[in-house]
Amino acid sequence: MRLVALASLLLAVAVSALGNSQQGFNSELSFDEYTEQSLLWAPYRPNCYFGIRPRNVDQSPFMLGIMWFDNSDASGLSRIRHFVEQGDKLQKYGWEVYDPRVGGREVIIDEANNLNLTIYFTKSHNGENWAVRVHGEPLDPERGSAASVVVYFNQNGQDGQSRLKKIVGDDSGKMLFHGVSKELGEYQLTVRDNFGSYYSDPGLPTMEIVPGCDSSKTAHLSMTVPDENVWMARDVFLSILSDSVKQIVEEKGAEAVNPSLFPSTFTIRNLYDFPAGNFHYLQKSFDNSSPEGFEFDIIYNALDTKERITSIGDVANLISGTINHVETKFAELFALEPKGEQYHSFALETLSNLLGGIGYFHGTQLVDRVTIFDDEQFEEVKLQHATEEGPLSLFTSVPSRAFFPRGFYWDEGFHLLQIMEYDFDLAFVICSSWFDLIEADSGWIAREVILGDEARSKVPEEFRVQNPNIANPPTLLLAFSEMLDRAIKNQESSALEFPGPVDDEITAQKQTSQLENNPDLLLKYAERIYPKLLKHYNWFKTSQKGLIEEYEEILEDEGILEKVHQEEAYTWRGRTINHCLPSGMDDYPRPQPPDVAELNVDALAWVGIMTRSMRRIAHVLSLKDDEAEYQKIENNIIENLDLLHWSEEHRCYCDITIDSLGDGRAFVCHEGYISLLPFALKLVPLDSPKLKHILSLMSDPEGIFSEYGLLSLSRRDEYFGTAENYWRGPVWLNINYLCLDALTYYFPAVVSGAAEGLSPEESQAKQLFVSLKESLVNNVFKNWEERGYCYESYDQYTGKGKGIEHFTGWTALVVNIMGNK
Incomplete structure (x- = not known):
């Protein structure tokens, strides 16, 4: 059951919380209405450096993506960017400021392509319309490169009603498209240059090397690409362009290798006379020698909306409001320690990248329901009886856009512990999307939810198939029960009353914590989902x-x-x-x-x-x-x-x-995280004599305590640092976070200012808490400051980030560790 299906349940409890006047949402919107409006559009394709699709629109979604490369160089095609790849070795990429409800700013530093790219995403006040501003500057104006930016978009839907056609185009780079989606209705898409010069050589009479290939103009190709293949836009582009270049070389000979004409040679054209379709490429090749760079906007307006985005000024004002909204809200919610501008930037960027990894996925999954594990066979798990099931939908954050752009069951609970501190209701919407996947008959949820070919393309084949006998730690229930606890505490305090008109940012926080402050809504959902959760619980225990x-x-x-x-x-x-x-x-x-x-x-x-x-x-x-x-x-x-x-x-x-x-x-x-888990999950009784031994285990500098955090395995263990060395020594933020949280539960004095009158165990716990928190924050920050990213784990010897870079899944818990109000 999708969240929207709750409308009938919640009509009687529509919330009268004030709307965010800055973002313009109606203050009288119910939870469902506000959710649908504010979360309809966002860059919900986290596997792309930038890719947009709507949430909960499955049959005829509008899809958009951005690619770029330097087409002044014959080898430039080998450096085309589309999907996020660690192998691209970018100096930086990611969201500096971001909230999926309003938008944000993504910065990409691509030295190989000589490009400093900033992409802004912002929405109209009602959330129905949006704009993307692409701003590029050369890293080195003297290199004489070209910045060729390719925007592609498609109106999905094979229903005969959905379409997307160009209706206006001129030499200034402005193009206007009219679209129709069965689910979204009619809309208009405008692509307009703000400034910048297209690549041309004034010494040549023309840049058009063959008809349609002219780098001094915007190139446009309209064609038909099956909906299920839109994600392959890069491959289709490269195939067409490669064939075009080959033909140009054969036709033009030496002229084709004139360096001044390379940008035209590497411009897409309608080589095969494709009839116009719903899929479009726009290629803009800018002269990347001007320090001012270039800029263009992509604007989406629903035709039946009252609030349209029409001008450069509209986009600029919305961007300014978006950035201010996120920065102010973050400052209000988090009281960071240590303080300082750099630590603030680090924390805001880390949280923004966790939120920027939220995606909406729709498609089939591969399931093997035939294989039953032989309890005597432990050589290898082979799932060779896969069938496609679905389609299913999932709204989720991802551990890493580069390497894990899909839903992970046990990661997501940790993600939600962070997200709920910034946007309680968003965390609930994500959690409920996962619970929607609980099978009605068996109670199973896959440990990895890989929906559709686009998601599968980033997964090694041996991990694509799921099996109902394989589980994962049930962190989602941990997060959901935390949500209920917080909501009920608010209810029991009887202290919550919505005030009259107040500050915009207080209003914004109320708008995104309706469930926390109005438990009736949350309880109605819990009542509805309880039978499914019970099946899931019983499935886990049985399996x-x-x-x-x-x-x-x-x-x-x-x-x-x-x-x-x-x-x-x-x-x-x-x-x-x-x-x-x-x-x-x-x-x-x-x-x-x-x-x-x-x-x-x-x-x-x-x-x-x-x-x-x-x-x-x-x-x-x-x-x-x-x-x-x-x-x-x-x-x-x-x-x-x-x-x-x-x-x-x-x-x-x-x-x-x-x-x-x-x-x-x-x-x-094997002393380490497994040994600590009963403590970390607060399952050891408060009066247990074992607590002192667990404290000693965590505090032992010869065992698992280190200047970078708690090691996953003790230095004394025979397996420490051996083989893959994945969970055999490195520091992981998720378990460290649980241990810090458990210390505050078992020893409340660790977070008090008092240092006197403590028992020996309390003093030990306080010292451990302070040093552990400081070690974790300092090391994750140091890596970010020196290398620009958060990492999957941190080396047990040096503290250097290892594994997947830009791992702002549960590593983003460092922001919670730094402090929230």
Whole structure:
């Protein structure tokens, strides 16, 4: 069920929160109406450096993308930019200021193409219309390059009603298009130059090397591209252009290699006399020797709207308002430590790039429902019986636009913990989109949601197929229960009343936290989704259930069989000898060799937090019997963590298996994140004597404490830094964030100013909290300052960012760590 389907449920509780007068949304809009208007348009194609599509428009969406290259160089085509690729080795790319509800500013520094590109996206006050401003400047005006920017757009829809045609075009670069979408209605698209000179050589009588190839003019090609292939715009462009260049060389000979005519040679034309269609290329080749650069606007106006964007001034004013809105709102919501302009820029840019990774995906997914895992086979997981299912839709943020531009189940919960601090309602909309994917019969959600060919094109083939037996840590319920907690606290405080007309920014915050401040809306959704969540909960427990019966004689010999809750023991299905991808911590050391009797402490802990989340949901829905049942299960899990997985010898939580002789329980202890997870998820009782051992584990400079954050694996472990070294030492922000949060839960004094009168454990916890927070912030900031990006993880020896760069998924939690009000 899409969020829009909630309208009938929520009519009676339409919110009277004031609208954001700066952005112009109607102050009387209900939650659904405001959501649909403010989140309809955005750059929802995060795999592209810049790509637009509408949200919740699936049959006839308008699609747009931007590409660029230097066409003054014969090798320029090898440097064409379209999809975000680490191999492009750009000096910088990403959003400096961004909010999907209003827009922002993206900056791209491309040294190989000698281009400093700034792309602005902004919307009309009602959210129906939008504008893109493309501003480019040469990095070095003396290089004599050309900046060839290619804009492509398509009106999808094979219904016979959807169309997009050029109606006006002139030599000034202005073009006007008329479009019709079955879902969006009629609209007008205007592309207009603001300033800049097209590439030409004054020493030549003409730049037109053959008809249609003239770099001194905007080139336009209209054709038909099947909807499912629009994402291949770069490949289609290169194919047509390569054929054109080949023909020019054959026809013109030496003249074709005149460097002054290269930009014309590398200009697209209608080589094959394609009839006009709904797909359009516009290619603008600017002379990149002027320090002032160039600029042009792309403006979309729905024809039935009252508020149109018509002039250069309109676009400029909207951009100014957009940037001011985001910067002011951010400053109001986050009280950053340390302070300073650079830290502020770092935090705002990091959050903006998390928000800039939000995408809307629609299409089929590949599912293998045939393969059943052999509990005796751990060599390799092969999913060879894939079928296409769907189509489905998903509104989600992504871990990294360059490498992971798709939905990841366990990442998304961490993303939402950050997003809800800036825009509570946006986090809810994303969370509900994920819950819509819960299968009605089985309760399954795929661990990676890869919808359609565009998304699949960025995924190695071996990871494209999903299987209903493979799970991932259920962080989405962690985030959703946090949302409910916050909303209910507001309700119980009885202190919330909407004021009269006040400051624009306070108003803006109310408009994006309607659910937090009006729990009735959130509770109605929770009531509607509860049956699905229950199925999901039961699917998780059933699919990952461990074989505790293998331990019956052993536990009886140990005298604890009667104490152990045999129904609460879990293992990760789908692990192999070297990897446990379902756990999220792929290469973290596990029992060797794998065995059918293996029980994983983190699997049990995640079921514990899932149960706690379900208990909280049942509580707010007044489902007393369900709440009591969840409380019982939660208590049993907490007891089992100690009974089954706590090793007195190692003084930490461990996986277990049956020893090689088959007559005893073997603790497989690898001090690190797995050992900490029961603490990080707040499943250790507040009065537990084990807390002091966990504190010691986290504080040990010879173990997992480092000047860069908590290491994923202890330095003393035999696997530390070995093989792939993915989760075997490097610092990861998501688990560090959970540990910091848990420290404030178990030891509230860590965030108080008092330093006297603390117990030894409180003093140790306070020292750990302060030093850990400082280490994490300083190191992530240092990498950003020196290299321009956040990273997937950070090296255990040097603190240098490693893995995927521009990883502003859960690494963006550093902004929460720096402080929110």
